[in-house]
Amino acid sequence: xxxxxxxxxxxxxxxxxxxxxxxxxxxxxxxxxxxxxxxxxxxxxxxxxxxxxxxxxxxxxxxxxxxxxxxxxxxxxxxxxxxxxxxxxxxxxxxxxxxxxxxxxxxxxxxxxxxxxxxxxxxxxxxxxxxxxxxxxxxxxxxxxxxxxxxxxxxxxxxxxxxxxxxxxxxxxxxxxxxxxxxxxxxxxxxxxxxxxxxxxxxxxxxxxxxxxxxxxxxxxxxxxxxxxxxxxxxxxxxxxxxxxxxxxxxxxxxxxxxxxxxxxxxxxxxxxxxxxxxxxxxxxxxxxxxxxxxxxxxxxxxxxxxxxxxxxxxxxxxxxxxxxxxxxxxxxxxxxxxxxxxxxxxxxxxxxxxxxxxxxxxxxxxxxxxxxxxxxxxxxxxxxxxxxxxxxxxxxxxxxxxxxxxxxxxxxxxxxxxxxxxxxxxxxxxxxxxxxxxxxxxxxxxxxxxxxxxxxxxxxxxxxxxxxxxxxxxxxxxxxxxxxxxxxxxxxxxxxxxxxxxxxxxxxxxxxxxxxxxxxxxxxxxxxxxxxxxxxxxxxxxxxxxxxxxxxxxxxxxxxxxxxxxxxxxxxxxxxxxxxxxxxxxxxxxxxxxxxxxxxxxxxxxxxxxxxxxxxxxxxxxxxxxxxxxxxxxxxxxxxxxxxxxxxxxxxxxxxxxxx
Amino acid sequence: xxxxxxxxxxxxxxxxxxxxxxxxxxxxxxxxxxxxxxxxxxxxxxxxxxxxxxxxxxxxxxxxxxxxxxxxxxxxxxxxxxxxxxxxxxxxxxxx
Numbered sequence: 098x099x100x101x102x103x104x105x106x107x108x109x110x111x112x113x114x115x116x117x118x119x120x121x122x123x124x125x126x127x128x129x130x131x132x133x134x135x136x137x138x139x140x141x142x143x144x145x146x147x148x149x150x151x152x153x154x155x156x157x158x159x160x161x162x163x164x165x166x167x168x169x170x171x172x173x174x175x176x177x178x179x180x181x182x183x184x185x186x187x188x189x190x191x192x193x194x195x196x197x198x199x200x201x202x203x204x205x206x207x208x209x210x211x212x213x214x215x216x217x218x219x220x221x222x223x224x225x226x227x228x229x230x231x232x233x234x235x236x237x238x239x240x241x242x243x244x245x246x247x248x249x250x251x252x253x254x255x256x257x258x259x260x261x262x263x264x265x266x267x268x269x270x271x272x273x274x275x276x277x278x279x280x281x282x283x284x285x286x287x288x289x290x291x292x293x294x295x296x297x298x299x300x301x302x303x304x305x306x307x308x309x310x311x312x313x314x315x316x317x318x319x320x321x322x323x324x325x326x327x328x329x330x331x332x333x334x335x336x337x338x339x340x341x342x343x344x345x346x347x348x349x350x351x352x353x354x355x356x357x358x359x360x361x362x363x364x365x366x367x368x369x370x371x372x373x374x375x376x377x378x379x380x381x382x383x384x385x386x387x388x389x390x391x392x393x394x395x396x397x398x399x400x401x402x403x404x405x406x407x408x409x410x411x412x413x414x415x416x417x418x419x420x421x422x423x424x425x426x427x428x429x430x431x432x433x434x435x436x437x438x439x440x441x442x443x444x445x446x447x448x449x450x451x452x453x454x455x456x457x458x459x460x461x462x463x464x465x466x467x468x469x470x471x472x473x474x475x476x477x478x479x480x481x482x483x484x485x486x487x488x489x490x491x492x493x494x495x496x497x498x499x500x501x502x503x504x505x506x507x508x509x510x511x512x513x514x515x516x517x518x519x520x521x522x523x524x525x526x527x528x529x530x531x532x533x534x535x536x537x538x539x540x541x542x543x544x545x546x547x548x549x550x551x552x553x554x555x556x557x558x559x560x561x562x563x564x565x566x567x568x569x570x571x572x573x574x575x576x577x578x579x580x581x582x583x584x585x586x587x588x589x590x591x592x593x594x595x596x597x598x599x600x601x602x603x604x605x606x607x608x609x610x611x612x613x614x615x616x617x618x619x620x621x622x623x624x625x626x627x628x629x630x631x632x633x634x635x636x637x638x639x640x641x642x643x644x645x646x647x648x649x650x651x652x653x654x655x656x657x658x659x660x661x662x663x664x665x666x667x668x669x670x671x672x673x674x675x676x677x678x679x680x681x682x683x684x685x686x687x688x689x690x691x692x693x694x695x696x697x698x699x700x701x702x703x704x705x706x707x708x709x710x711x712x713x714x715x716x717x718x719x720x721x722x723x724x725x726x727x728x729x730x731x732x733x734x735x736x737x738x739x740x741x742x743x744x745x746x747x748x749x750x751x752x753x754x755x756x757x758x
Numbered sequence: 759x760x761x762x763x764x765x766x767x768x769x770x771x772x773x774x775x776x777x778x779x780x781x782x783x784x785x786x787x788x789x790x791x792x793x794x795x796x797x798x799x800x801x802x803x804x805x806x807x808x809x810x811x812x813x814x815x816x817x818x819x820x821x822x823x824x825x826x827x828x829x830x831x832x833x834x835x836x837x838x839x840x841x842x843x844x845x846x847x848x849x850x851x852x853x854x
Contacts, residue, residue: 328830335825343850350786355797357783357846359830364850376850590851599796608797609790 129638161640192418262476279473391712452483694739
């Protein structure tokens with residue numbers, strides 16, 4: 098009764114063999130669950146050099162240690178695999194309803210090796226786990242497939258399901274895994290791995306209880322948190338049009354101060370992530386025109402068209418993930434767009450709005466809603482897809498792609514109609530779309546002619562829509578994390594709001610400081626990025642939500658919940674050591690598979706090389722190599738290569754968990 | 759309690775040497791010098807939210823539009839603060 102189940106399901110899709118495996122308590126005490134459990138299984142199961150799209154790769158679905166214990170904002174599930182995009186560790190996570198269902202079926206994780214001869218899905222119900230034919234849904238989009246599989250398997254209880262769309266079936270390397278009608282675990286190319294295994298989905302109907310050590314103590318912490326969240330509401334007079342003005346103020350500030358993360362909830366409740374649509378442009382956070390433009394290009398006449406209020410104007414229902422009390426999601430009416438092809442779509446996230454708005458110089462919000470639904474149904478990562486199109490637009494501008502290459506599409510910046518058509522071509526893998534459907538790194542390799550200058554990525558993964566020249570620590574995490582290019586790992590903004598220093602002895606305390614400090618490669622900044630990285634592993638081990646994390650440890654009390662749920666009585670410092678171990682194991686996975694950490698350094702343009710000539714980030718440059726070295730050093734990794742040092746591996750007792758080979 | 763009476767009370771408290779700590783999350787355009795690393799601000803016992811505004815040098819013009827809460831609830835400027843109260847100012851961040 099420690100919050101976790103202590104068991105995983107392992108399925109060999111080549112042979113059809115299915116078995117339960119017991120996971121020792123020691124693994125949970127050393128790595129938690131979620132991503133940590135995934136790293137433990139994948140490190141030991143996948144041989145060095147395995148083809149990410151071959152039978153030796155292992156794909157896993159894991160739940161968080163705190164999922165289902167009564168804690169809040171801990172309902173995210175994770176996909177783990179060897180990533181076909183980076184060649185190294187891959188993971189992605191998503192909200193929705195799948196995470197508790199994994200545990201209710203009696204497992205902390207479900208793992209697949211091998212390749213099935215024909216399309217299948219895994220059903221786990223009261224008859225146990227079984228592989229079933231999925232030919233009838235192969236070729237259908239993710240939303241329709243999920244509806245069919247759920248309808249077929251609903252008797253007393255509605256199942257939870259995760260599926261791939263057609264992008265995953267066609268092994269697009271930027272395909273993700275979907276649940277709840279188009280929510281994606283989008284990154285790392287997990288959908289491509291699933292497609293390569295001919296695994297269409299998993300359908301889970303479990304009713305086993307999720308027990309923990311002290312449910313009452315968990316509940317008390319949850320109540321205190323919920324009571325604060327409930328009170329967080331913005332006055333009606335605060336409109337979306339105010340946000341770009343606030344962004345301008347933010348962008349011009351010479352000083353930074355850690356604010357109360359609870360205030361973040363007020364904005365998330367009202368707008369969800371599209372709160373950043375205009376604000377990000379004016380403060381410099383949003384990359385513009387394939388990271389080469391600024392708010393001088395994407396000016397008010399543009400960003401006013403993607404105003405946060407216009408997004409929620411279409412929202413007719415709020416959407417909460419499992420165990421969430423904020424509800425930043427929503428369902429939007431799009432029945433009047435593109436001849437009513439789709440009735441509704443999940444509210445597009447900021448990432449999708451930004452990548453199909455400012456990054457492409459588009460101000461057509463309707464096209465963004467429509468593309469959002471196209472990609473959700475196809476199961477394709479919107480961040481990567483948008484970057485691929487930005488790459489194509491810049492190549493078109495520079496003459497590396499012609500009208501003949503594009504199939505007659507005029508890929509001028511901002512041409513929303515052409516963007517829609519190109520998205521459809523990517524999903525169908527037709528013409529230029531086929532080139533772009535594997536992400537920008539591979540597209541540039543195939544196109545050649547120096548096009549890699551316009552392929553914005555870190556280690557093969559297209560970056561999130563947060564500019565490293567605005568928040569250099571974001572760039573550090575883009576470049577040092579074993580899953581590069583990820584905007585959800587850490588940033589100065591996140592660190593300042595999370596307030597780890599209130600509970601972790603070695604995390605540097607922050608009060609007001611000059612913004613310029615963020616642009617210096619110092620031991621103090623490196624310690625902050627290391628602390629953020631360790632804590633994020635804990636969050637991904639418990640199934641936590643990033644938005645809860647950045648509300649701060651004084652509010653969202655992960656350490657306290659963990660002790661109450663497990664009965665372990667560990668200090669925050671001891672949990673941070675677990676986070677360090679998890680991150681080091683993910684890095685060791687990459688080393689085992691021949692990935693050079695240095696190769697994950699973000700694209701020079703992202704670090705301000707060359708610097709922007711105007712806008713809030715004018716002249717800003719990030720000394721990224723020096724920052725990467727200091728981050729590695731403070732992690733106990735070789736500061737020149739990024740490989741974990743032998744003494745660090747020993748100190749973290751990782752040798753106890755790892756098998757040779 | 760009006761401004762005058764607050765100040766009078768503060769003088770008495772300062773004479774007595776009684777002080778308390780409240781936690782303040784202040785945006786960077788306010789005077790954060792008085793706030794320590796743990797975010798605490800020392801004020802005389804009996805201080806009000808208006809006194810905190812003064813200490814943080816909140817510009818008069820901003821006061822009506824600045825969103826501020828005490829213990830995560832809307833509060834009037836004449837609210838008398840208690841030891842350990844949490845004062846949060848709204849300031850946006852970008853994310854998502």
